[in-house]
Amino acid sequence: MRRLPIFLCVDVSESMAGEPLMQLQKAMESIVGQLRQDPHALETVHISVIAFAGRAGMIVPLVELMSFYPPRLPLGGGTALGEALDEVMTRIEVEVKKTTAHQRGDWEPIVYLLTDGRPTDRTDSAIRRWRKHFASRAHLIAVTLGKGADTQVLQQLTDDVLSLEGSGGDELARFAQWVTASVAAQSQALDAGSAAPGISLAKAGDAGISLLKAGEGKPPEDDQVVVLTGRCSKSRKPYLLKYQALDMPDVLGSFGGQAATGVYGLEGCYGLEEDYFDWTAERTAPATQVNTNQLEGVAPCPHCGAATTFALGRCDHLMCCDGPGEQTCPWCDMEVNFGPGSSDGFDIGRGLG
Ligand SMILES: [Zn+2]
Ligand SMILES: [Zn+2]
Numbered sequence: 001m002r003r004l005p006i007f008l009c010v011d012v013s014e015s016m017a018g019e020p021l022m023q024l025q026k027a028m029e030s031i032v033g034q035l036r037q038d039p040h041a042l043e044t045v046h047i048s049v050i051a052f053a054g055r056a057g058m059i060v061p062l063v064e065l066m067s068f069y070p071p072r073l074p075l076g077g078g079t080a081l082g083e084a085l086d087e088v089m090t091r092i093e094v095e096v097k098k099t100t101a102h103q104r105g106d107w108e109p110i111v112y113l114l115t116d117g118r119p120t121d122r123t124d125s126a127i128r129r130w131r132k133h134f135a136s137r138a139h140l141i142a143v144t145l146g147k148g149a150d151t152q153v154l155q156q157l158t159d160d161v162l163s164l165e166g167s168g169g170d171e172l173a174r175f176a177q178w179v180t181a182s183v184a185a186q187s188q189a190l191d192a193g194s195a196a197p198g199i200s201l202a203k204a205g206d207a208g209i210s211l212l213k214a215g216e217g218k219p220p221e222d223d224q225v226v227v228l229t230g231r232c233s234k235s236r237k238p239y240l241l242k243y244q245a246l247d248m249p250d251v252l253g254s255f256g257g258q259a260a261t262g263v264y265g266l267e268g269c270y271g272l273e274e275d276y277f278d279w280t281a282e283r284t285a286p287a288t289q290v291n292t293n294q295l296e297g298v299a300p301c302p303h304c305g306a307a308t309t310f311a312l313g314r315c316d317h318l319m320c321c322d323g324p325g326e327q328t329c330p331w332c333d334m335e336v337n338f339g340p341g342s343s344d345g346f347d348i349g350r351g352l353g
Pocket of ligand 1: 231232233234235301302303304305306320321
């Protein structure tokens with residue numbers, strides 16, 4: 001039986017923290033759950049998952065549907081699209097069987113690339129490599145989520161760029177529905193021997209996904225999100241504070257050390273796993289600074305329930321704090337004495353988003 005390899009390459013950058021990441025997790029479970037009910041898909045479809053934030057990595061190797069167990073998705077800082085593409089190409093080379101004189105290889109692999117941001121690494125050489133060596137033997141469909149995605153870069157990569165817009169929170173459910181339908185249709189067509197090479201995107205509109213025509217790509221809108229990481233002073237576990245721009249979206253600072261302007265409201269504080277740091281890119285430029293006066297809202301610690309996640313250790317890292325007094329910084333182990341609080345703002349480094 002020839003396999004139909006499906007690579008899901010998903011963006012797990014910080015802007016996905018909270019609800020979007022949960023929705024993405026659900027989307028993956030739904031795609032696999034639905035395809036398992038389809039006899040054609042069950043026979044041929046094999047799925048692999050590659051995740052990328054500041055780093056890219058394979059988190060599920062190519063496996064048949066019945067052996068697929070939805071992974072916990074990591075989260076990290078950055079959007080290393082170039083590295084993600086290189087990882088996809090490596091996996092295709094390693095996992096997809098080519099047709100030779102002695103064996104019938106796999107069907108043409110399909111890559112679904114989902115991203116909500118602009119790349120934070122170099123993408124030129126990966127895009128060149130894809131176009132030269134892979135575009136003719138694999139099908140890549142890029143799907144953008146929200147207005148922060150860089151559709152112009154994606155259009156250099158593939159003609160098939162789809163965009164998921166809206167803010168109802170059901171975008172990823174529609175994504176799952178559509179991926180399921182398109183994979184099922186392809187496996188059925190292959191089984192019937194009627195498959196034209198490539199995959200039909202015609203049904204995307206039915207799922208509320210629009211196909212961007214050449215030249216329709218837009219530059220990404222400025223980052224609307226400020227993310228900060230801290231550690232619980234009791235458990236030492238990391239957490240992520242996520243703030244959304246409240247006004248003046250057009251004057252937010254760009255990366256490279258300038259100060260961001262505008263005001264950001266708290267969206268939530270999410271517990272992180274230690275692997276957050278493995279999935280985060282090392283900084284190549286100074287972090288954009290944001291002043292605490294620009295941030296509205298304080299969240300309790302998701303790990304221990306302490307009243308604030310906005311206390312600052314002497315090493316300039318954030319930690320949780322439950323009131324005045326002496327505490328040990330979970331980052332550097334130095335003692336820090338918290339007073340009753342000061343209203344003066346201080347500057348802290350922003351995450352890459
Ligand atoms: Zn805590
Ligand atoms: Zn410290």
